[in-house]
Amino acid sequence: MRVDDDLDRVLIAVGPRLRAVRRARGVTLAELAAATGISESTLSRLESGRRRPNLELLLPLARAHGVPLDELVGAPPTGDPRVHLRPVRRHGMTFMALSRRPGGTQAFKMVIPGAPHDAVPEPKTHEGHEWLYVLNGRLRLVVGERDIVLAPGEVAEFDTRVPHWLGAADAAPVELLILFGPQGERVHLRTRT
Structure with missing residues (x-):
């Protein structure tokens, strides 16, 4: 040929x-x-x-x-199995998109640098629904009137129309996975019968 x-x-x-x-x-x-x-x-x-x-x-x-x-x-695969993420820095945090589908649910890995003990949360709102899973470090999460600290393995979900803020709970950085979806979407759990 x-x-x-x-x-x-x-x-x-x-x-x-x-x-x-x-x-x-x-x-x-x-x-x-x-x-x-x-x-x-x-x-x-x-x-x-x-x-x-x-x-x-x-x-x-x-x-x-x-x-x-x-x-x-339709380029042929190179045979290289590595994932080549392109991190984006916003508001001092690093985001790595794990999904590429516009609309629908988006997946991100987020790294938040360690925070000074006197960090003042500045809650924001926007359309959508968010789920997060702490991989490493301790996450300070403010949602409405609640101010909580999540440890590795803990999960949270909230409506992003409620004022919210994410930050490191202490001087160590925090890593988390975030799923951000359209307004009204919630986690769907299936149980075994």
């Missing part, structure tokens, strides 16, 4: 892959066009295979969908 044939095969498969990713996220062509600056007609031609994909088109699409470019072009 020639290299050109292999390249053509990869490029032909990009269109259906783009359509599948967009539909799986429940995004219309008009919404995607607004998010990327690529016209609806160009997006439609890309998805139908009537337009050859290039980096100028694929990079904004990968960014808008929150997926690696490799996923859009």
Whole structure:
């Protein structure tokens, strides 16, 4: 098989892959066009295979969908089993996204640096529901009028419309897993019968 044939095969498969990713996220062509600056007609031609994909088109699409470019072009796996997380720092905390699905429940690992003993909580509110699990360290959690400390292995869940704040309970950093979901979602427990 020639290299050109292999390249053509990869490029032909990009269109259906783009359509599948967009539909799986429940995004219309008009919404995607607004998010990327690529016209609806160009997006439609890309998805139908009537337009050859290039980096100028694929990079904004990968960014808008929150997926690696490799996923859009169907690049073969490298054989490297490592997970390559890209940490983000906000408000002095480090977040690592563990899920990539826009909408629905999002999973994060969070690291909060140790806090001075006189740290003053500044509770915030937003839409959603949050579950957290302390992996290491001690977490100070303020939810409404409650001010509690959670140890490794402890779990909490709360409506994020209630003023809340997370911080390290002492000078040691704290690591936790967080699931953040849409408003009204709650943990579903199943018991054995």
